[in-house]
Amino acid sequence: MTSQSIPDADTTQRKLAILADAAKYDASCSSSGTSKRNSVGGKGIGSTEGSGICHSYAPDGRCISLLKILLTNFCTYDCLYCVNRVSSNVPRARFSVDEVVNLTLDFYRRNCIEGLFLSSGIIQNPDYTMEQVVEVARKLREEHDFRGYIHLKTIPDASAGLLAKAGKYADRLSINIELPTQESLQSLAPEKDGPAIRRSMARLRLHIDDAKGAALDQSRGSIISMPLSRKVQRSTAPRFAPAGQSTQMIVGADATDDRTILRASASLYSAYRMRRVYYSAFSPIPDASARLPLKQPPLMREHRLYQADWLIRFYGFSHDEIVPDDSPSNTDGASTGGMLSLDMDPKLAWALAHRESFPVDVNKAPREMLLRVPGLGVKAVVRILQARSVRLVRADDLARLHVPLKKVMPFVLLPDHHPGATLDGNHLASHLAALVRPQQVQGSLFDGFDGTDEPLINGLRHKRFVASKDTSELPAMHTLTALPLLSTVRTDSTVFETLDTLPAPALTTGAIAPAIPVRPRAPLALAA
Numbered sequence: 025m026t027s028q029s030i031p032d033a034d035t036t037q038r039k040l041a042i043l044a045d046a047a048k049y050d051a052s053c054s055s056s057g058t059s060k061r062n063s064v065g066g067k068g069i070g071s072t073e074g075s076g077i078c079h080s081y082a083p084d085g086r087c088i089s090l091l092k093i094l095l096t097n098f099c100t101y102d103c104l105y106c107v108n109r110v111s112s113n114v115p116r117a118r119f120s121v122d123e124v125v126n127l128t129l130d131f132y133r134r135n136c137i138e139g140l141f142l143s144s145g146i147i148q149n150p151d152y153t154m155e156q157v158v159e160v161a162r163k164l165r166e167e168h169d170f171r172g173y174i175h176l177k178t179i180p181d182a183s184a185g186l187l188a189k190a191g192k193y194a195d196r197l198s199i200n201i202e203l204p205t206q207e208s209l210q211s212l213a214p215e216k217d218g219p220a221i222r223r224s225m226a227r228l229r230l231h232i233d234d235a236k237g238a239a240l241d242q243s244r245g246s247i248i249s250m251p252l253s254r255k256v257q258r259s260t261a262p263r264f265a266p267a268g269q270s271t272q273m274i275v276g277a278d279a280t281d282d283r284t285i286l287r288a289s290a291s292l293y294s295a296y297r298m299r300r301v302y303y304s305a306f307s308p309i310p311d312a313s314a315r316l317p318l319k320q321p322p323l324m325r326e327h328r329l330y331q332a333d334w335l336i337r338f339y340g341f342s343h344d345e346i347v348p349d350d351s352p353s354n355t356d357g358a359s360t361g362g363m364l365s366l367d368m369d370p371k372l373a374w375a376l377a378h379r380e381s382f383p384v385d386v387n388k389a390p391r392e393m394l395l396r397v398p399g400l401g402v403k404a405v406v407r408i409l410q411a412r413s414v415r416l417v418r419a420d421d422l423a424r425l426h427v428p429l430k431k432v433m434p435f436v437l438l439p440d441h442h443p444g445a446t447l448d449g450n451h452l453a454s455h456l457a458a459l460v461r462p463q464q465v466q467g468s469l470f471d472g473f474d475g476t477d478e479p480l481i482n483g484l485r486h487k488r489f490v491a492s493k494d495t496s497e498l499p500a501m502h503t504l505t506a507l508p509l510l511s512t513v514r515t516d517s518t519v520f521e522t523l524d525t526l527p528a529p530a531l532t533t534g535a536i537a538p539a540i541p542v543r544p545r546a547p548l549a550l551a552a
């Protein structure tokens with residue numbers, strides 16, 4: 025074991041630096057969907073309503089609004105893709121339960137956070153670790169009447185009783201599936217037990233369903249009209265992780281293709297009623313095993329997986345439609361070798377590969393088919409259905425809905441529009457791909473290093489690009505390619521990034537969002 029403890033890591037600040045840094049790459053921290061809770065009337069502290077949970081995003085797009093920390097980054101497991109694995113040579117630290125409780129309350133009172141996201145490396149054994157994690161939540165809720173948001177990362181091998189206790193205090197629970205197949209898990213995280221992870225997910229689902237069922241029964245009972253004198257005092261339905269459960273999958277750490285990843289996601293959504301499956305592109309880590317890739321996958325791959333995930337959840341697509349088994353490699357770009365096209369979004373790719381299903385008559389097609397038209401989102405479809413119930417929808421009406429007409433029109437039929445031969449045109453795929461995709465130019469880290477060029481990063485032209493004098497910082501800049509909109513000012517004023525999308529005065533007036541240090545996408549730091 026090469027792990028080391030840092031002698032001066034005993035101050036809270038030092039621990040916070042280590043343990044917040046170790047936790048921030050876990051993507052599964054969205055905080056939507058919890059029950060309403062507040063401290064109106066001076067009772068308790070915190071709220072999940074009113075302004076709600078504020079989300080902010082780190083430069084690499086990850087949520088940082090919660091106090092997002094590990095209880096400890098010591099870990100007895102040796103998951104190859106994780107920076108906290110036992111064989112990793114990183115500074116280690118550990119918070120006590122009271123330290124996390126006090127930090128949460130202090131940050132909340134200072135209005136820095138809206139809740140807590142707590143994860144942990146596995147110390148001693150899964151039950152011991154889980155007990156510590158649950159104790160933090162219990163103290164916050166029961167001793168300090170904390171009403172803010174709590175997301176607990178669950179240790180999959182922990183006992184069923186501890187899982188049940190965790191759900192009593194947390195708004196959301198999550199267990200990371202980590203890798204889409206059992207084979208990948210065995211290869212890269214041999215101590216992790218895929219079936220045990222799924223068993224824990226099933227337990228959480230049962231608890232969540234039971235709590236929802238009880239709440240439903242209670243609400244039905246409460247609407248029965250009874251004389252006040254006969255009203256029965258009902259006990260409150262047991263509460264269990266009202267924001268549900270979520271999980272995270274690492275993309276690109278092994279050779280698993282997108283088809284397999286989406287199949288795994290679809291099964292997680294249906295079998296365990298996941299609120300979200302998060303995808304996290306693998307980033308190479310120091311002293312990495314030879315079994316891991318040297319390069320991280322294109323971040324666009326992560327983005328395409330999220331788009332495909334959205335199609336499965338809200339657009340009625342099945343996972344095998346998005347990446348079909350036969351995977352023809354063709355110019356329409358439906359899929360290639362089980363992978364999603366990086367050049368166009370999966371919905372457009374599907375439409376181009378199924379031109380026989382188009383054009384769709386906007387005034388007659390069922391909702392399911394309208395949802396398959398590239399460029400029509402769920403809200404636009406709802407509005408079209410409302411509009412066409414009173415009159416015929418025309419091209420002007422679509423324009424008023426602000427749908428991307430250039431993308432939509434080749435696929436729809438309207439009283440005043442017929443796509444004609446456009447739909448069958450050989451160049452439609454490349455034409456549309458160019459429309460929906462900004463010019464892709466792979467900018468070198470050193471493009472514009474002297475400030476004379478205006479490098480294109482992710483297709484967006486920087487107005488100003490002044491590189492750090494400290495060249496050791498330069499590798500950090502590759503993370504910027506992931507950002508669709510970027511405003512980053514480093515506190516030391518040596519690096520400025522502004523895009524055309526950012527009003528120029530913002531730079532001089534200091535109206536840019538708080539400075540966020542630019543860091544490379546580090547490896548995942550996940551609990552079990």
Ligand code: SF4
Nearest residue numbers: 099103106550551552
């Ligand atoms: S992924 Fe979790 S269990 Fe595996 S080494 Fe990292 S912290 Fe430990």
